[in-house]
Amino acid sequence: MKTIFITGASRGIGFEMARQSLSCGNRVIASCRNPDDADELNSLMDSYDQLDLLEMDVCSNDSVNSCLSHLYSKRQPIDLLFNNAGIIDWRNFHEITEDSFARIYQTNVVGAFLCLRACLPCLRLSGSPLVVNLSSRLGSIDLRGETQLGGAIAYQCSKSGLNMLTKQAALDLKALGICVVSLSPGWVKTDMGGDQAKYEVEESVRLLRTTIENLCLEDTGTFIGEDGLPIPW
Numbered sequence: 001m002k003t004i005f006i007t008g009a010s011r012g013i014g015f016e017m018a019r020q021s022l023s024c025g026n027r028v029i030a031s032c033r034n035p036d037d038a039d040e041l042n043s044l045m046d047s048y049d050q051l052d053l054l055e056m057d058v059c060s061n062d063s064v065n066s067c068l069s070h071l072y073s074k075r076q077p078i079d080l081l082f083n084n085a086g087i088i089d090w091r092n093f094h095e096i097t098e099d100s101f102a103r104i105y106q107t108n109v110v111g112a113f114l115c116l117r118a119c120l121p122c123l124r125l126s127g128s129p130l131v132v133n134l135s136s137r138l139g140s141i142d143l144r145g146e147t148q149l150g151g152a153i154a155y156q157c158s159k160s161g162l163n164m165l166t167k168q169a170a171l172d173l174k175a176l177g178i179c180v181v182s183l184s185p186g187w188v189k190t191d192m193g194g195d196q197a198k199y200e201v202e203e204s205v206r207l208l209r210t211t212i213e214n215l216c217l218e219d220t221g222t223f224i225g226e227d228g229l230p231i232p233w
């Protein structure tokens with residue numbers, strides 16, 4: 001049994017990761033901004049003793065620190081940090097506002113960093129700690145121009161930034177035995193991905209979980225797709 005800490009678990013990929021992980025016998029600590037409004041998570045609480053639901057806004061350092069220091073005070077190991085919380089703005093270069101650009105960076109890059117940093121004490125209590133940053137092919141600089149999807153300039157920049165967080169944290173944390181990877185879930189039918197997307201959320205998360213189960217420390221600092229294959233940076 002692993003302990004999985006999920007950010008942005010109220011819906012979409014984060015919720016489905018919680019659901020599947022619990023059904024496979026893992027312990028899940030699901031964090032979200034508004035636990036009282038997270039109806040699906042609350043109904044999972046009725047079925048699983050191994051689920052904890054905590055309030056955490058990745059954009060607030062106080063919120064992140066208070067959540068993770070509470071867990072560390074109980075000496076709670078975290079085997080997998082699933083750094084999932086994210087937002088998008090589809091506006092292009094000409095349309096995006098400064099405020100939206102900054103909000104996306106704060107959530108998708110700074111938020112992921114704050115969570116990883118605050119999780120370190122609990123990750124160090126695990127025998128095989130793993131950090132998954134939920135990235136996207138839209139963050140691949142090499143793939144620009146090869147995709148029909150485009151225009152979400154702030155989001156794309158943020159996922160490139162998240163990928164650099166993966167690379168650098170992998171270097172900084174390897175000596176601690178912590179594996180850090182970027183995974184792309186593919187194009188998924190969630191509020192963010194929309195109903196034209198390729199994957200049902202159940203399928204995307206099933207594929208992600210297969211990849212996660214096969215990761216080891218040698219894989220640290222890599223960027224992998226839902227098909228299990230490397231994605232060029």
Ligand SMILES: NC(=O)c1ccc[n+]([C@@H]2O[C@H](COP(=O)([O-])OP(=O)(O)OC[C@H]3O[C@@H](n4cnc5c(N)ncnc54)[C@H](OP(=O)(O)O)[C@@H]3O)[C@@H](O)[C@H]2O)c1
Nearest residue numbers: 008010011012013057058085086136187188190191192193
């Ligand atoms: N769907 C896709 O096709 C796709 C493709 C590539 C990558 N991704 C990545 O996969 C991750 C999950 O995406 P999704 O499709 O599941 O999106 P989603 O359905 O829109 O869900 C996003 C989740 O992030 C949470 N969140 C947003 N801001 C937050 C904050 N400040 N603090 C805590 N939680 C916050 C939301 O919580 P609230 O309910 O409180 O708003 C929600 O639970 C994202 O990082 C996204 O970039 C998705």
